[in-house]
Amino acid sequence: MLTLTENAQSAVDDVATRADLPAGGGLRIAxxxxxxGGLELALTPAPESTDQVIQTTGTPVFVDADAADQLDELVLDTAPAPTPDAEPGFVLTPKSV
Structure with missing residues (x-):
């Protein structure tokens, strides 16, 4: 199952708060x-019925069933912002053993 770093969870929480995401909403990866071969990230008000729900201490992350295997051994983290005024992005890295 995909895991999140503390930095990624903080960024997901921040984006969800600024977007005024309703309770039960989260970040969906599909x-x-x-x-x-690419992935899309979007804020959604609820998971799809077949989504894998990663419940953390903050905003949940929903993983599309078709993408779950691809993300199974990965960690979602933040990437440095390309410029001082830009928002940080997300990056997927392999889980360390």
Whole structure:
């Protein structure tokens, strides 16, 4: 199952708060419909019925069933902002053993 670093959880919480996401909403990760092999991240008010729900101490993360295997051994972390005015991004890294 995908795991999150504390930094990633903090960033997800921050984005959800600024977007005024309703209770029960979260960040959804799914396979990209336009970029083969890519992933899409979006804030959603609730998980899809087949989503894997990663419940943490903050905003939950929903993983599309089609992407779950691809993300199973990965960690979601934040990437440094490219410029001082930009928001940090997210990066997936392998779990350390």
């Amino acid at each position: 396979r990209s419909a336009v970029q083969p």
